[in-house]
Amino acid sequence: MTPAPIYIAATGIISPLGRGLAATEQALWAHRSAIVPLQIFPLLQAGPLPVGQISDLAPHPSLPRTHQLAREAAQMAMQGCTEPPDAIILGCTTGGILTTEQLLRDKSCDRQAYGYHGLLSVARDVAEACGCPGPALMLSTACSSSAVALALAMSLLREGRMRRILAGGVDSLSRLTYFGFHSLQLVDRNGCRPFDLFRQGTTVAEGAAMLLLTTERPESPLAVLLGAGLSCDAYHPAAPHPEGRGALAAMQAALADACLPPSAVDYISLHGTGTRDNDTSEAKAIRTLFPSPPPLSSIKGAMGHSLGAAGAIEAVVSGLVVSRGFLPGNAGCDHVDPALGLEPQIMPKGRPVRTVLSNSFGFGGNNGALVIGREDMLAPDTSRPPKKPLAIHGCACLTGAGLMPDTLARLRAGGRAAGMPAMELLGPGLPPRFIRRAKRLTRLSLQLAASITDATPGMEKPSAIFMGTGWGSLTETCDFLTKLDESAEQFPSPTDFVGSVHNSPASQIAILLGATGANVTLSGGDYSFEQALLAADSLLEDSGRSALLLSADEGHARLSPLLDPSVDRNSPLADGGGALYVNRDRRNARCLVRLPFYGRGAEGDLMERLIETLGGPENTAEDFAAVFAGIPAGTAAQGDRQLADFRRLTGGRIPVCRYRDFLGQFASASAVAAVLAVAYLKEGMIPGALLDGDDLRFEDGRKILVLGTGNFLTAMEFSRP
Amino acid sequence: MWSQSFSACGRNNILMWYIDSMASPRNAVIFSRMPNLRQQEKTRLCLLAIHCEICMNELIAELKVKLIALLDLTDLTPETFDENARLVGGDLGIDSIDLLEMVVMIEKDYRVIINNQEIGEKVFHSLSTLASYIQDHLPREAV
Numbered sequence: 079m080t081p082a083p084i085y086i087a088a089t090g091i092i093s094p095l096g097r098g099l100a101a102t103e104q105a106l107w108a109h110r111s112a113i114v115p116l117q118i119f120p121l122l123q124a125g126p127l128p129v130g131q132i133s134d135l136a137p138h139p140s141l142p143r144t145h146q147l148a149r150e151a152a153q154m155a156m157q158g159c160t161e162p163p164d165a166i167i168l169g170c171t172t173g174g175i176l177t178t179e180q181l182l183r184d185k186s187c188d189r190q191a192y193g194y195h196g197l198l199s200v201a202r203d204v205a206e207a208c209g210c211p212g213p214a215l216m217l218s219t220a221c222s223s224s225a226v227a228l229a230l231a232m233s234l235l236r237e238g239r240m241r242r243i244l245a246g247g248v249d250s251l252s253r254l255t256y257f258g259f260h261s262l263q264l265v266d267r268n269g270c271r272p273f274d275l276f277r278q279g280t281t282v283a284e285g286a287a288m289l290l291l292t293t294e295r296p297e298s299p300l301a302v303l304l305g306a307g308l309s310c311d312a313y314h315p316a317a318p319h320p321e322g323r324g325a326l327a328a329m330q331a332a333l334a335d336a337c338l339p340p341s342a343v344d345y346i347s348l349h350g351t352g353t354r355d356n357d358t359s360e361a362k363a364i365r366t367l368f369p370s371p372p373p374l375s376s377i378k379g380a381m382g383h384s385l386g387a388a389g390a391i392e393a394v395v396s397g398l399v400v401s402r403g404f405l406p407g408n409a410g411c412d413h414v415d416p417a418l419g420l421e422p423q424i425m426p427k428g429r430p431v432r433t434v435l436s437n438s439f440g441f442g443g444n445n446g447a448l449v450i451g452r453e454d455m456l457a458p459d460t461s462r463p464p465k466k467p468l469a470i471h472g473c474a475c476l477t478g479a480g481l482m483p484d485t486l487a488r489l490r491a492g493g494r495a496a497g498m499p500a501m502e503l504l505g506p507g508l509p510p511r512f513i514r515r516a517k518r519l520t521r522l523s524l525q526l527a528a529s530i531t532d533a534t535p536g537m538e539k540p541s542a543i544f545m546g547t548g549w550g551s552l553t554e555t556c557d558f559l560t561k562l563d564e565s566a567e568q569f570p571s572p573t574d575f576v577g578s579v580h581n582s583p584a585s586q587i588a589i590l591l592g593a594t595g596a597n598v599t600l601s602g603g604d605y606s607f608e609q610a611l612l613a614a615d616s617l618l619e620d621s622g623r624s625a626l627l628l629s630a631d632e633g634h635a636r637l638s639p640l641l642d643p644s645v646d647r648n649s650p651l652a653d654g655g656g657a658l659y660v661n662r663d664r665r666n667a668r669c670l671v672r673l674p675f676y677g678r679g680a681e682g683d684l685m686e687r688l689i690e691t692l693g694g695p696e697n698t699a700e701d702f703a704a705v706f707a708g709i710p711a712g713t714a715a716q717g718d719r720q721l722a723d724f725r726r727l728t729g730g731r732i733p734v735c736r737y738r739d740f741l742g743q744f745a746s747a748s749a750v751a752a753v754l755a756v757a758y759l760k761e762g763m764i765p766g767a768l769l770d771g772d773d774l775r776f777e778d779g780r781k782i783l784v785l786g787t788g789n790f791l792t793a794m795e796f797s798r799p
Numbered sequence: 800m801w802s803q804s805f806s807a808c809g810r811n812n813i814l815m816w817y818i819d820s821m822a823s824p825r826n827a828v829i830f831s832r833m834p835n836l837r838q839q840e841k842t843r844l845c846l847l848a849i850h851c852e853i854c855m856n857e858l859i860a861e862l863k864v865k866l867i868a869l870l871d872l873t874d875l876t877p878e879t880f881d882e883n884a885r886l887v888g889g890d891l892g893i894d895s896i897d898l899l900e901m902v903v904m905i906e907k908d909y910r911v912i913i914n915n916q917e918i919g920e921k922v923f924h925s926l927s928t929l930a931s932y933i934q935d936h937l938p939r940e941a942v
């Protein structure tokens with residue numbers, strides 16, 4: 079593999095400070111704060127809190143604010159580029175929630191109108207606008223979302239399979255986050271004052287930033303992405319570890335990844351949210367890592383905290399710092415808190431900067447740190463040894479039939495496993511006090527984690543978690559908005575807010591298992607499990623560390639039929655998920671998994687390309703014993719066409735199981751299909767009921783293909799080691 | 800400590816606190832032991848104290864039920880819920896998010912606002928300190 083520097087070839091940035099690099103730099107030099115009382119949506123109670131808002135964004139008739147911001151930033155970054163990026167990788171926490179909030183308030187049942195709710199819709203919209211033929215991935219790890227998106231983009235580029243990725247983050251203001259942070263008493267009524275003695279919290283904001291990352295040197299790169307590090311506190315759903323344990327681990331990992339010592343860092347772009355706990359723990363972590371810390375500051379006092387967009391916005395600003403040679407000031411801080419033991423750079427100052435360490439920490443202790451610097455700071459050799467395939471050592475699933483043994487038994491008997499597992503099934507072996515706050519999706523996820531632990535006796539607990547979820551915690555989201563409305567915006571629930579973030583289940587698993595490695599949640603609609611697999615394969619270190627790879631979704635009586643176009647409001651709901659224990663050690667592994675294809679669009683030669691990556695039509699027909707085809711009902715016509723294409727191109731010889739017919743319509747059904755593939759490969763037999771024929775016995779060397787259809791086309795390949 | 804500081808007070812001050820104690824009846828029992836009180840005043844304060852005790856017990860019982868439901872403390876019953884045990888950060892597993900959930904409930908159900916972390920830590924020390932705080936800060940029309 080060739081050493082691949084990752085260049086920041088172009089950027090797009092929209093924040094309360096302005097649009098574009100020039101305006102952003104000017105505003106940072108002017109040391110002004112753009113924090114003002116909320117205006118963009120009306121409030122039922124008086125006294126708007128300060129926010130960071132984009133005040134000149136014209137309302138769009140159908141597109142939510144988040145999508146508008148993302149589109150505009152993407153357009154800015156892609157201006158003048160004729161070649162589309164190979165992938166889109168974004169971080170976001172709330173998707174189209176601002177629009178959804180209003181629709182729910184109006185009791186709208188117009189399913190079309192909810193079409194932009196899901197997080198994936200943001201990435202898909204950007205992918206369509208850019209003509210991107212590859213995956214559109216959506217990371218959702220709360221306030222570190224876009225830093226993690228950049229870390230994943232960097233890792234994929236280094237692998238050499240892609241050359242150009244448009245990565246970044248976006249979030250718009252919404253009632254959910256505005257009232258959510260307020261309910262946690264994390265909002266400073268005076269506007270956020272990072273590192274100030276009298277700081278009382280953060281300021282919720284909105285914005286977007288996109289970075290076109292390339293492995294080919296552009297004419298004038300803004301800067302180079304030198305390294306990235308991820309970690310998890312595994313400590314608390316919302317509060318950071320008091321000693322900054324996870325923050326320290328992420329910074330250390332990022333510097334190790336960049337092959338740089340702490341002394342090479344010229345400036346730290348702080349997460350610096352202005353909450354008492356964040357600033358305290360971040361300062362402790364910095365003091366531990368840096369005997370004499372470099373200049374540091376937080377720009378959140380100037381623009382507020384744009385949550386899922388913050389990591390990308392700060393990465394762009396870090397690039398600006400490196401290319402323009404200046405230190406941004408720490409607006410809002412008038413009296414530095416002496417207890418923090420650090421002296422932030424209060425006023426902006428010109429000074430050459432070779433490397434920036436940019437911190438982003440999210441709820442659930444999902445941390446990401448990036449190292450951005452000048453080209454001459456690049457380590458002489460950043461190549462990594464080729465990765466071994468992911469090896470599966472254990473699996474578990476939950477379906478309407480129950481846990482894995484019951485699911486397999488039901489399917490073998492010719493029945494359907496569609497439905498919703500009873501709540502009593504979820505968590506009987508888990509400590510009651512640990513799961514007392516957990517609602518449906520978190521319970522499903524924790525039960526999958528517990529089942530995996532049972533299924534892998536004697537093996538180390540997984541240290542990293544890669545989780546997919548198409549829709550996140552619908553119960554908490556619905557409960558939060560309902561209580562907010564019923565109390566005329568007076569009494570939103572802090573518990574529901576914390577539970578509503580997409581990465582809440584994965585961070586709960588981390589606490590349960592003590593998993594302090596990368597903790598990455600992806601929300602890719604019907605391809606959420608595939609996205610989690612892609613991330614796991616790219617980010618799991620080769621050092622024998624293990625990961626829990628899972629995807630789960632909950633059925634919600636009110637929201638699922640409105641949001642998920644595959645859910646039929648007149649049929650019973652289905653939900654559940656699947657989980658795999660993976661590492662890189664094929665010894666004693668049950669089977670190996672890879673994701674050879676992930677493409678966008680239904681037309682053209684997509685299926686030909688897919689089959690090519692599998693080794694061509696002949697080999698595909700030879701190698702695969704069966705195809706498990708995922709055909710979401712919402713895109714059934716497209717899916718049927720794609721499956722027909724596949725059959726036509728492979729001579730129609732491979733038996734097909736349309737697994738949603740047996741598992742029901744829910745976004746994480748492909749995770750259950752993956753678990754079934756693992757189970758049937760081990761048995762060397764697939765029950766005939768699933769294939770509409772006789773029991774299919776096959777020899778050891780043959781593989782199972784799990785095909786994903788619809789707006790994207792994906793292929794997961796399961797084989798014996 | 801209270802009685803020491805009040806014995807040094809003049810009669811006018813005592814009367815002022817007496818009036819205040821109508822809003823915070825829990826203090827009535829302390830004031831009833833004040834020197835220089837007329838018998839009628841003492842009796843009224845004692846009645847107030849008894850009333851307060853009953854209210855307090857009712858409030859504690861009510862809060863136990865509410866907290867068990869609110870925080871899903873499914874392994875507790877009102878009988879096993881020790882009102883003097885450490886509420887936040889103790890064996891019950893109640894943390895900062897639960898604390899804020901209780902803040903919301905107390906504001907909603909009792910109109911008592913706790914929006915300061917420092918006060919919050921003291922108030923939520925145990926269920927009985929919480930009950931005392933609520934009773935002391937109930938809006939006047941609710942007493």
